[in-house]
Amino acid sequence: MxxxxxxxxxxxxxxxxxxxxxxxxxxxxxxxxxxxxxxxxxxxxxxxxxxxxxxxxxxxxxxxxxxxxxxxxxxxxxxxxxxxxxxxxxxxxxxxxxxxxxxxxxxxxxxxLHLLLGGKFRDSVPVYANGWYRDCITPEQFAERAKELVRKGYKGLKFDPFGRYFDWIDEKGLREAEERVKAVREAVGDEVEIMIEHHGRFNANSSVEIARRLGKYNPLFMEEPVHHEDVEGYRKYRRSTNVRIALGERLISLKEALFYLREGLMDVIQPDVTNVGGVTVARKVCALAEAFGVEVAFHNAFGSVQNAVSVQLASVIPNLLLLESFYDWFPSWKRDLIFNETVVEDGHAKVTGRAGIGVSINEKLLEELEADPKTLEVKEEPVWVVQGTWK
Missing domain, CATH: 3.30.390.10 (Enolase-like, N-terminal domain)
Known part of the structure; x- marks a missing residue:
């Protein structure tokens, strides 16, 4: 063709x-x-x-x-x-x-897709929840929402407890972050994994202090604790802490992934199929990570087509840790766009057998939602945080 x-x-x-x-x-x-x-x-x-x-x-x-x-x-x-x-x-x-x-x-x-890539390594894909803590500010709000996740069957959840801090964090910020993390850990118990999202926004000194305060709550990993391009900062963070590090959503090539792997700067790599080079490059990044003894947790935050492809990829690789999932916190039209074909049940995403990426597209809805490309408004709360938490 x-x-x-x-x-x-x-x-x-x-x-x-x-x-x-x-x-x-x-x-x-x-x-x-x-x-x-x-x-x-x-x-x-x-x-x-x-x-x-x-x-x-x-x-x-x-x-x-x-x-x-x-x-x-x-x-x-x-x-x-x-x-x-x-x-x-x-x-x-x-x-x-x-x-x-x-x-x-x-x-x-x-x-x-999973058949084209060698067949399923697993029949369903374990996921962790993200996007669940919109408008959560107090420890009590975080804890109550976390309990809801556990009742829905999720065995892992990720969240950003750092409010509006950027580059650095002071004692007040450390205390507030710890109170939120402590509340979540106590709410979900020790059998549920928690992951701490830093959004790649701190310098090395601040991120090290964060690790010292929050490490005792046994996070599965600290995600992007340092600015992505701050390689020296990551080296310092690695030397100064004993927490597991996850990063990689901003990687845009196989060779960039190789650099971070070779430097030993991560325990978990988070390639994003929608910017690392599609399926063609993402599968190579996973194989490279396997050779370095690094697990994979695909970054998966945007839409239902990305999610469908990520589920397919996650089903075939042997070194999968978990797959990120916003699926239950998508606006409903994103689920409707693929006829809700990749549902999450009991903390696992459905791996469909439909040809291609595993889902069909609702062409009628696509026509209804199509819009001209426009620049977005820039507000005080950055677009990369979950809404209502920049406080």
Missing amino acids: KIREISPIVLTSKEGGSATWASTMILVRVVTSDGTTGYGEAVPTLRVSQVFRAVEQVAKSLVGKDVERLERNYHDWYLQDFYLSRSFESATAISAVDIALWDLVGKELGAP
Whole structure:
């Protein structure tokens, strides 16, 4: 099959989710010479219009080429874009197209993605909850919401207890964070995993102090405790703490992942299939991590197509730790977009056997939600935090 058309589609609705980014989604539709349609997803954040244009530019390179030549198609864009290794917009655009091409190959062969990647290693994917603590400020609010998760069957949850602190944190902030973490740990007990989200926003000294205060609550990992690009900070954090480190959602290439792995800066890697290079690169990152003895917990925060692909990938790799899941905290239209085909039950995501990425797209809803790409408003509360917690 030949690639006939590559189109970015912005979706939005008045119904938001647990974070600012949740109200927007960027799908990429690839149509073949015989009319078959495949879908991928790109990252919105504050770059909706830029990513939209980046997808259009990728289309100029790949339209007319063979759908099935997945490795070659990625490499052809690598050849064309001199700045791919430094451009998030370019990386997420080619990632979305790559996902759609895998979707098409699966449909052509009548096989789900997990079968194309070697078959299921597990029949269901263990997930941890994120997005659940919207508007939680007090320890009591965090604790009550955490109890609800356990009642729903979740065995793991992640949250950011740091309020509006950025770069540094003082004694007041440390005390507030500890009170929240302590309340959650006491609410869920020792059998439920907790993970501490730092959003990559602290300097090394502050993150080390955080680890010393919160390590006693036995977090499964500390996520992005230091700014992503602060390699020296991560080295200091590694030398100064004994907590497990998770990072990787901002990685945009295989070779960047190799650098952090070789430096020994993580225990858990968190590649995002929508910006690391799609399925083609994500599966290589997982294999590389396996060789380094590092577990995988895919970053999975944006939309239902990303979630579907991440579930498929998570089902096949031997070194999976857990999969992040916002699924139950998506706005309902994101679940409706895929006919709610990847439900979470008892802390596990359903692995579907549908050909391609494992879900079908509600074309009627897609038409209803399509919108022009626009720049987003910038507010005091950053888009990367769960809403109502920047206090």
